[in-house]
Amino acid sequence: MIKFSQTRYHYKQQKFHFDLQVKEGSLVAILGPSGAGKSTLLNLLAGFIVPESGDIKIANRSVLSLAPHLRPLAMLFQENNLFTHLSAYQNIALGLHPGLKLNQQQKQRLQTIAEQVEVDGLLARLPEQLSGGQKQRVALARCFVQDKPILLLDEPFSALDPVLRVAMLARVKHLAEKQQVTVLMVTHHISDALAVASDFIFVDQGKALAVEQISTLNKQHTNTHLSDFLNAESSNNNE
Amino acid sequence: MKTINRVQLPGLVLAISIFIFVLMAIATLLKYSPSLDLTVIWSDTYYRHITQFSFYQALLSTLLSVLLAIPISHALFRREFFGKKLLLKLFATTLVLPVLVAIFGLLAIYGNSGLLATFFDYFEQPLPFSIYGLNGILLAHVFFNTPFACRLFLQSLQAIPEQQHQIASQLGLKHLNKFRFVEWPAIKGQLAHITGLIFMLCFTSFASVMALGGGPKATTIELAIYQAIKFDFDLATGALLALWQICLCTLLSIFIQKFTSHNELNTQQQGDKNSFKYDSFFSKCWDIAWISAIIIFVVPPLLMVIIAGINSELLSILTDNTFWKALKNSFLIASFASIIAVTSAFFILLTSRQWRLHGFQHRADKVEMFGAIILVTPGIVISTGLFLLLREAGNLSHLSFYIVVAVNAMMALPFVLKSLAQPMLNNAQKYEKLCASLGVFSLNRFYWIEWKALRVTILHALCLSFVLSIGDLSAIALFGSQSFTTLPLYLFQLLGSYQMQAAAVVALVLLILSVLVFVFIEKLFQEKRVIHD
Numbered sequence: 001m002i003k004f005s006q007t008r009y010h011y012k013q014q015k016f017h018f019d020l021q022v023k024e025g026s027l028v029a030i031l032g033p034s035g036a037g038k039s040t041l042l043n044l045l046a047g048f049i050v051p052e053s054g055d056i057k058i059a060n061r062s063v064l065s066l067a068p069h070l071r072p073l074a075m076l077f078q079e080n081n082l083f084t085h086l087s088a089y090q091n092i093a094l095g096l097h098p099g100l101k102l103n104q105q106q107k108q109r110l111q112t113i114a115e116q117v118e119v120d121g122l123l124a125r126l127p128e129q130l131s132g133g134q135k136q137r138v139a140l141a142r143c144f145v146q147d148k149p150i151l152l153l154d155e156p157f158s159a160l161d162p163v164l165r166v167a168m169l170a171r172v173k174h175l176a177e178k179q180q181v182t183v184l185m186v187t188h189h190i191s192d193a194l195a196v197a198s199d200f201i202f203v204d205q206g207k208a209l210a211v212e213q214i215s216t217l218n219k220q221h222t223n224t225h226l227s228d229f230l231n232a233e234s235s236n237n238n239e
Numbered sequence: 240m241k242t243i244n245r246v247q248l249p250g251l252v253l254a255i256s257i258f259i260f261v262l263m264a265i266a267t268l269l270k271y272s273p274s275l276d277l278t279v280i281w282s283d284t285y286y287r288h289i290t291q292f293s294f295y296q297a298l299l300s301t302l303l304s305v306l307l308a309i310p311i312s313h314a315l316f317r318r319e320f321f322g323k324k325l326l327l328k329l330f331a332t333t334l335v336l337p338v339l340v341a342i343f344g345l346l347a348i349y350g351n352s353g354l355l356a357t358f359f360d361y362f363e364q365p366l367p368f369s370i371y372g373l374n375g376i377l378l379a380h381v382f383f384n385t386p387f388a389c390r391l392f393l394q395s396l397q398a399i400p401e402q403q404h405q406i407a408s409q410l411g412l413k414h415l416n417k418f419r420f421v422e423w424p425a426i427k428g429q430l431a432h433i434t435g436l437i438f439m440l441c442f443t444s445f446a447s448v449m450a451l452g453g454g455p456k457a458t459t460i461e462l463a464i465y466q467a468i469k470f471d472f473d474l475a476t477g478a479l480l481a482l483w484q485i486c487l488c489t490l491l492s493i494f495i496q497k498f499t500s501h502n503e504l505n506t507q508q509q510g511d512k513n514s515f516k517y518d519s520f521f522s523k524c525w526d527i528a529w530i531s532a533i534i535i536f537v538v539p540p541l542l543m544v545i546i547a548g549i550n551s552e553l554l555s556i557l558t559d560n561t562f563w564k565a566l567k568n569s570f571l572i573a574s575f576a577s578i579i580a581v582t583s584a585f586f587i588l589l590t591s592r593q594w595r596l597h598g599f600q601h602r603a604d605k606v607e608m609f610g611a612i613i614l615v616t617p618g619i620v621i622s623t624g625l626f627l628l629l630r631e632a633g634n635l636s637h638l639s640f641y642i643v644v645a646v647n648a649m650m651a652l653p654f655v656l657k658s659l660a661q662p663m664l665n666n667a668q669k670y671e672k673l674c675a676s677l678g679v680f681s682l683n684r685f686y687w688i689e690w691k692a693l694r695v696t697i698l699h700a701l702c703l704s705f706v707l708s709i710g711d712l713s714a715i716a717l718f719g720s721q722s723f724t725t726l727p728l729y730l731f732q733l734l735g736s737y738q739m740q741a742a743a744v745v746a747l748v749l750l751i752l753s754v755l756v757f758v759f760i761e762k763l764f765q766e767k768r769v770i771h772d
Contacts, residue, residue, distance in 0.1 A: 048672055069678025080669040085692040098679040100687065146677075 002045065002150065002182065004208075007054035009044060016040050016206040018054075022199070024149075027173060027183045029193030029214070032203035033229060038186045041203060042152045045184070046075050058150065069098075073150035074143035078158060081139035082127040088138045089123040095142040110145055116175065117141045133164050140168075144175060151176060153185035165189075169196045190233050193217065202226045250590030253583050254609035257649065261612050264624025265485065271478035271627050280483050285455070286463070290483075293459040296373060296448075297441040300380035305434050307381065308388035309426060311533045313418065314526035315389065316396040327393070329537060330386035335703055337710020337753060338446035339730045342379055343746040344540025346370065347547050349378060352739070354543070375451030380444065384437045386537055391433050395425045414522045435495035443488065443617040446712040446727070450734060460484045461619050465716055474627060481620040488615045541750075548747025552740040562745070565729040569752075572640070572725060573709035576647035580704040581697060583648070584610065584655040585689075588663045596667055607660065611653035618650045618713040626717050639718035643725075646714040651704030658700045662693050698760050706753045726752075 002022040009016045016037045022028055030038045043049045045056060047068035055062050063071050074095070082091045092114065096106045114120040117137045127135055136156050143151055153172070157165045169185075173196045176183045187193055193200055193214065200217050202210040204225050219234070221227045243251065280286040315323070333341065348354045349370045356366040368374055399421065407417050445461045452458060458466070460480055467477035556562050587610045591603035613621065625642050632638075666689060674684055690697070712727045719728045726749050733742040 046672075046676060048675065067678070068672075068675040075672075075676050077672065080673065083670065083673075083688060083692070086687065090687075094677050094679060094687070098677060098683040098687075142677075 001057075001059060002184075003055075003057040003060075004041075004044075005055045005057070007044060007051045007056055009040065009049060009051045011040070011049075014206060016044075018044070018208050020201065020208045020211045022182065022184065022201075022211070024059075024182055025180060026198045027176060027196060028185070029197035029200045030184060030186045030203060031190065031193060031200055031217075031229070036203045037206045038203050039154055040206075041201075041208070042075070042154050042184065042186060045071075046073060046152055047071050072148050073152055074146040074148045075152040076136070076139055076143055076154065076156040078155045081142075081156065082135055084127045086126075087123065088119060088125050088127070088130065091127070091138055092123075092142045092145055095146040106145075110141075113141050113144050117144070117171065133160055133168065136160070136168065137171075140172065140175075144179065144181075147179075149181060151181050151183045153183065155186050155188065158188060165192065166195060172196070190217070190230060202229070204229070244593050247590040247593050250586040250588070250606065253586050254590070254606045257583075257612060257652075258609045260645070260649075261616055261621060263628060264621045265482075265616070267624045267628040268478040268481050268620075271474050272482060273475070274479075277479070277483055277486065280479065286480070286483075289458045289460055289463050290487075292457065293442060293461075293487075296376050296380075296452075296457075296459065297438050297444075299373075300377055300384065300441040301434055301438045303377060303381050304384035304388050304437055305430070307385050307533075308392055310525075311385070311529045312389040312392035312396060312426075313422060314529040316393055316422070317522075318526050318530060320530070326534065326537075327390065329541070330390050332753075333383050333386045333537065335706045335710075335753075336383075337706070337727055337749045338379075338383075339450060339712060339727050339734070340544055340710065340746045340749045340753075341382055341540060342447060342450045343547075343730070343734070343742060344542075344544045345375075345378055345382060346734075346739075347543035347743075348540055349375075354539075371451055372454065372457040373452070376444075376448055376457060379447040379451055380441050382537070382540065383447075384440065385533070388433050388437060389533070391429055392426050395429045396422060399425050414519070414525075431498055435498070439488075439491060439495065439614070442491065443484075445617070445619055445716075446731075449712065449716070450731065460487070461617060461713075464619055464623055468623060468626065468717065477623055478627065481623045484620055485616050488617065492615050544743070544746050544750050547739075547743035548750075550740050550743055552738075553744050556741055556744040561724065561729065565724045565726050566748070568640070568723065569709050569725040569727070572644050572647060572715075573705045575644045576651060576708040577701050577704035579644070579648040580651040580655050580708075581659075581701050584652060584659055584700070585663075585697075587656065588659055591660075592664045592667045595664055596671060607656055610656050613649045614653055618646050618711070619717070621649065622646055622714050622717045636720060636723065639720075639723055643714045643718050647708040647711055648704075650711065650714070651707045654707065655700045655704055658703070659693070659696060662696050663689070666692055694764060698764055702757045702760050705756050709752060709756075710749065 001024050004018040004020050007016075007018045014035070014037070018037075018041060030041060032038050040049070044051055045063075047063065047066060050064070056064055058072055082088075083094075086094075089110075090100060092110055093100050093102055093106075096102055096110065102110065111120065114123060117140050119134065119137050119141055122130060122134055122138065127138075130138065139156065151172070157168045160168065169192055172183065172185075175181070185192075185197070194217065197214045200210070200212065200214055201208050202223070202225075209225055210221075210223055217230075219227050219230045221230070280290065315327075346353060349368075350356065351366065351369070353370075359366050370378065403421055407421050412420060442459075443461055444459070445465075448457070448459050448462050449465070452462065460483060464477050464480045464484065467473045467480060587606060591606045594600075594603040594606070622642070625646070629638055629642065670688055674680070674688060679688060709725075710727055712731060715725045715728045719725070724732075726745060730742055730745045730749065733739075733745060
């Protein structure tokens with residue numbers, strides 16, 4: 001279980017205040033307008049920024065004192081997920097050992113995961129020789145070889161075309177269920193949330209206004225901020 | 240981020256050490272000039288003259304270099320011809336080439352017994368000018384700086400978007416009007432920056448003035464410091480002039496900073512070909528004339544170094560012990576200085592980029608400024624301070640090697656900082672979070688992320704500082720002695736005693752060394768890519 005307790009942070013004028021829980025094994029979509037604090041929520045959990053007060057617990061243990069790489073989570077960014085000067089194989093291997101010294105068992109694991117995300121044929125290539133979708137699949141493979149119980153997605157598929165994006169999300173969902181990984185994903189697309197998520201968090205003006213099951217995500221929601229947001233988004237998407 | 244990151248510590252310590260090192264030199268200078276009355280310089284006619292001359296020659300050199308570079312770069316931009324790439328590569332070398340090698344080449348053509356003099360002699364005419372004095376200083380400065388300015392202007396011209404060329408051709412803008420409305424604005428953006436940079440280079444130039452000027456009429460402050468200490472043993476005057484030079488350089492840098500907008504040159508940009516040029520017979524002639532002029536000016540001196548270097552003295556130089564000692568010293572000094580410069584720059588940039596990532600631009604600028612402090616306290620000034628400081632300590636000859644290494648490293652540092660700053664910042668902007676989340680730190684981070692991605696840039700910076708150090712004359716000039724010479728100093732002594740044949744050999748060796756370094760290091764670290772473990 002992931003638990004934010006009275007977690008406060010501020011950046012320039014913007015104040016953030018999170019108090020929420022995420023169940024183990026769920027796939028949570030984080031929704032909200034731009035600049036509301038969706039990425040801040042993930043960055044706090046990942047440890048790239050440190051809250052001013054409050055606590056963040058994973059499985060009943062505070063993670064605030066842990067460096068990002070020691071926290072039980074892997075993360076996929078919007079861009080720059082791969083080192084452009086290293087091959088796909090090396091990029092994935094960095095998830096197993098920061099000096100790329102892999103034992104036989106680790107090599108085997110890398111191979112298995114690469115097959116699961118269907119990048120086993122691309123391992124020798126440099127990122128510049130990969131398409132956008134292939135790049136993010138390689139990055140995804142690295143997240144899964146890390147073998148962490150939580151996966152954070154900060155809009156990694158937003159640059160892909162809609163069909164590919166849904167396919168990637170389905171793949172993430174499938175792998176996450178198989179390996180019992182909890183997923184938190186920031187997304188701009190309500191359809192993505194409806195397609196794969198089990199729960200959602202609605203973030204507005206630095207606060208998480210709702211943490212609920214995905215079935216309650218509709219325009220008749222009692223929270224007016226959320227229903228306004230959903231109306232605006234759907235009219236956008238219809239254009 | 241209120242505290243200082245662990246990664247930032249070495250860079251911070253280095254930057255502060257450099258600052259203290261410079262302060263120590265300045266403090267010694269202050270101690271040796273008890274009156275501290277800089278008005279003394281202004282009331283002394285000789286010192287007033289050399290101050291004026293310093294400005295005068297720098298101004299003329301800058302004007303000539305920049306004004307010539309504009310039509311030349313414009314012509315180069317408009318024309319494609321066989322060997323253009325090679326010519327541009329050559330342009331990139333004139334500024335880092337050992338100064339004395341180029342000067343030897345210039346002497347071999349324009350000197351009293353050079354190619355031109357021989358030509359005039361054939362018609363029983365004397366050479367109508369003398370290369371010594373202002374003429375020679377201007378010639379050398381234009382030789383170094385025009386190609387440099389050309390390259391920079393060319394880069395801005397190539398950054399003009401293709402669409403603007405298309406619009407210009409649709410509007411029917413011809414040679415002159417297109418220059419006015421499309422190309423000149425691109426050049427103008429860089430003009431102040433380049434002019435300021437070249438002015439500083441000329442104002443603090445040492446070796447060119449030492450080799451070609453030097454008489455009471457054509458002496459700059461840089462050279463006067465050296466002469467006061469080395470020839471007149473007038474330490475107080477040397478110290479006072481050095482302080483004077485620091486004041487002027489500081490004022491100049493502040494002035495230049497104020498008047499140049501801080502737009503960085505984008506050297507990565509692969510320029511479009513100017514494919515929509517309007518052409519006429521006159522345009523062709525005009526462009527060809529400028530391109531021929533620069534080729535005739537830049538290429539022959541370098542060719543002469545090669546041609547003249549292979550002569551009857553070759554064997555006697557190569558069996559001369561002094562030569563080998565100088566070669567060994569030069570090689571060691573340049574190796575140590577370049578490694579120190581690149582390592583220091585790396586650590587200083589680790590510090591500054593961390594601050595830049597978190598929005599502390601001012602702190603980052605400051606720490607980088609400490610690294611480039613040599614720009615306001617020229618090498619000869621620092622050397623003078625240290626020279627005086629060490630005199631007190633006693634055994635000077637024992638330490639002079641290390642001092643020369645340190646001063647050379649500091650002189651290369653601004654160049655290395657400049658070439659590594661942007662690539663290293665880019666690396667951090669792209670990969671900082673990724674590295675943190677994967678736990679790629681310290682040595683792993685250096686090897687797999689910085690080195691693997693920036694190897695070419697780092698090695699290029701290493702070569703650059705090696706070549707700068709191996710050709711430097713300003714640090715060794717004060718500390719050199721009978722038992723401690725380097726190739727440039729040896730070359731200078733040979734030129735001074737008119738042993739032109741021997742000088743030719745040494746100039747050739749220096750040239751070859753400079754070129755070989757680039758070739759050798761490129762080959763040595765050529766990528767051997769192993770994909771699967």
